[in-house]
Amino acid sequence: MTSASRRVTQRDIARLAGVSQATVSLVLNNRSDADVRIAPETRERVLQAIADTGYVADPVARRLASRFNRIIGVFTYEPAFPSGTRDFYHPFLLGIEEYAERVGCDLLLFTSAPVVDGRRRVFHQDNRLRLADGCILLGREIDGTELRRLNADGFPYVAVGRRDDAGGPVPYVGADYAEAVGQLVRMSLAHGHRRLAYLSVGLDAESSADRYRGFQEHAAGAESARHIPGTGQEPDTLLDDLHADRATVVFVEDFAYAVALELAARRRGLAVPGDLSIVTLGDPTVAVPSDVAFTGFHIPREEMGRQAVRMLADLVDGGATGVHQRLLPCEPVEGETLGPPNPAVDRS
Amino acid sequence: MTSASRRVTQRDIARLAGVSQATVSLVLNNRSDADVRIAPETRERVLQAIADTGYVADPVARRLASRFNRIIGVFTYEPAFPSGTRDFYHPFLLGIEEYAERVGCDLLLFTSAPVVDGRRRVFHQDNRLRLADGCILLGREIDGTELRRLNADGFPYVAVGRRDDAGGPVPYVGADYAEAVGQLVRMSLAHGHRRLAYLSVGLDAESSADRYRGFQEHAAGAESARHIPGTGQEPDTLLDDLHADRATVVFVEDFAYAVALELAARRRGLAVPGDLSIVTLGDPTVAVPSDVAFTGFHIPREEMGRQAVRMLADLVDGGATGVHQRLLPCEPVEGETLGPPNPAVDRS
Structure with a gap:
């Protein structure tokens, strides 16, 4: 009746049997409500059309009958494929992708989400979130209002990166920045540093707060542990500032700034780490042009992506209980920019 | 009855009204077949539950009623996010993504497609293609059998890159490699080159065939236009070969090989382009570590991606007619590796 190559749809079955698609659906799902009766001849006609055509249920249709669509939504607040050379999302x-492949799910990127104030919105008039069984949220700063609404809706989601509670705990797979920074602080203290400085990027994000918390907690025993908020000052001005403060090690949240600072230090004849140790709290293994091996830590972005999908699959299944929050350890990167302070330099 | 924040589903309506989901669907779509009768009280109960809950149709459900889901499928034969440093798919x-955003569509990456012989398959037992309204195919080599089946099924798709017919014309947005290579050949002839060599990668792909066709057609007036198939020979062996052949310019399909060849030439004291011009037919603007500015052309990958989505949207709409095949021009990259042959060198 139909050629083997053309895919048969429920619509075709309905047309062939001369009934509505809903009727086909009722027959397919073998439903018979007290309120809806299907004439036996009608049922027979539908079954015959199915047999004639070799119809196989459409996955979309199947989702309505079964529970899951095997689609994992991926929401990024900015384009997932940015045009800059530094590709923030790629490792995630x-x-x-790797874990989605493993669990046999497709990935749905919500590129249709409208952009408001330069950022996409999860919730909008034509909310398409439910096309997916659950959603992964990616972004340095995630809107708290949207997290609260996701929690209220009970829609399965997992944030990549730790998030503060938003009307309830937020399921996440993050990196343990506090511990990673703490470890670098302990290493600095062990090297003999007593006057520390911390240069933040001035972002109101959990990833920034966690790093600074790790610094504060572990620098408690130092003589000085000054916080310099990211005010966009020139590397040279900062070097003057650090010198006036007699700081011997600076913790720099943004890797690109660490690169600029090291260059400025070298230009004025300062030895790194002899005269000044520079530790980066970004990821020195991510490609920013620099011929210097910076001391810092590696953020396990790929593994965060994998485990986020794994956690989401658990949440969608509904089998898992308890709070879903996981912090992965960051691997230290030894580098060459942290060493003992120069004892020959009189900094008093 | 239900809280405003929780999203109401067709399932909820069915439960509240005490009927099946198919019945809800019949009521929603206002269908009444001769063969399926819905008791007026039942219909009333369903409508009341809809009014009570403020139910809004799910987009998946809506697709079954309307024609499009506003989902564009993206099929890549290998992972879309490869772990290598050279990211083939990223610009596409x-x-x-940019054009999908513009037309308000989401992107579905078919990561669930099973991998056979190291490559994903479009068609398999649990074919999920129809979750999307249409599909973009990405990959250097696309399986002809799968293209034939897509054509036979009448499923809207667009290949990125020119493809030979497969049971009918294949809709594509490609790059005009024949013309780009032809232009480089004409430039070489204008510089005075008479003995040309062509080093292919030995891939059985349209993109390779088009490049070689451009070479052949335009090198017709040369004294010699030799084709050296990519046999994986060492750059040094190839240099000997070119020397024996008295070739003054070599067209290298693979950019990484052009980089290796230039290095080998420099090591043996050959001047490029003085002693040997090297032209690359890959994309010298794509990051491969090299401090040499190669002559070649830029492949408009981003624009190919944008226009593929645009073409697909036209195909899905069904308004457009005719064959959908478009080749975009490649921008020449002047570089410094093509120049006049050295007249002082006796190559006879």
Whole structure:
């Protein structure tokens, strides 16, 4: 009746049997309500059309009958494929794709989400979140209002990166920045540093707060542990500032700034780490042009992506209980920019 | 009855009204077949539950009623986010995402497709293609059998890159490699080169065939235009070969090989382009570590991605007619590796 190559749809079955698609659906799902009766001849006609055509249920249709669509939504607040050379999302997406493949799910990127004030919105008039069984949220700063609404809706989601509670605990797979920074502080103290400085990027994000918390907690025993908020000052001005403060080690949240600072230090004849140790709290293994091996830590972005999908799959299944929050350890990167302070320099 | 924040589903309506989901669907779509009768009280109960809950149709459900889901499928034969440093798909995906955003579509990456012989398959037992309204195919080599089946099924799709017919014309947005290579050949002839060599990668792909066709057609007036198939020989062996052949310019399909060849030439004291001009037919603007500015052309990958989505949207709409095949021009990259042959060198 139909050629083997053309895919048969429920619509075709309905047309062939001369009934509505809903009727086909009722027959397919073998439903018979007290309120809806299907004439036996009608049922027979539908079954015959199915047999004639070799119809196989459409996955979309199947989702309505079964529970899951095997689609994992991926929401990024900015384009997932940015045009800049530094590709922020790529390692996360690599891990997400790998695990999605493993669990046999497709990935749905919500590129249709409208952009408001330069950022996409999860919730909008034509909310398409439910096309997916659950959603992975990616972004340095995630809107608290949207997290609260996701929690209220009970829609399965997992944030990549730790998030503060938003009307309830937020399921996440993050990196343990506090511990990673703490470890670098302990290493500095062990090297003999007593006057520390911390240069933040001035972002109101959990990833920034966690790093600074790790610094504060572990620098408690130092003589000085000054916080310099990211005010966009020139590296040279900062070097003057650090010198006036007699700081011998600076913790720099943004890797690109650490690169600029090291260059400025070298230009004025300062030895790194002899005269000044520079530790980066970004990821020195991510490609920013620099011929210097910076001391810092590696953020397990790929693994965060993989585990976020794994956690989401658990949440969608509904089998898992308890709070879903996981912090992965960051691998230290030894580098060459942290060493003992120069005892020959009189900094008093 | 239900809280405003929780999203109401067709399932909820069915439960509240005490009927099946198919019945809800019949009521929603206002169908009344001769063969399926809905008791007026039942219909009333369903409508009341809809009014009580403020139910809004789910987009998946809506697709079954309306024609489009506003989902564009993206099929890559290998992972879309490869772990290598050279990210083949990224510029294409950038363009695809940009245009999808513009037309308000989400992107579905078919990561659930099973991998056979190291490559994903479009068609398999649990074919999920129809979750999307249409599909973009990405990959250097696309399986002809799968293209034939897509054509036979009448499923809207667009290939990125020119493809030979497969049971009918294949809709594509490609790059005009024949013309780009032809232009480089004409430039070489204008510089005075008469003995040309062509080093292919030995891939059985349209993109390779088009490049070689451009070479052949335009090198017709040369004294010699030799084709050296990519046999994986060492750059040094190839240099000997070119020397024996008295070739003064070599067209290298693979950019990484052009980089290796230039290095080998420099090591043996050959001047490029003085002693040997090296032209690359890959994309010298894509990051491969090299401090040499190669002559070649830029492949408009982003624009190919954008236009593929645009073409697909036209195909899905069904308004457009005719064959959908478009080749975009490649921008020449002047570089410094093509120049006049050295007249002082006796190559006879």
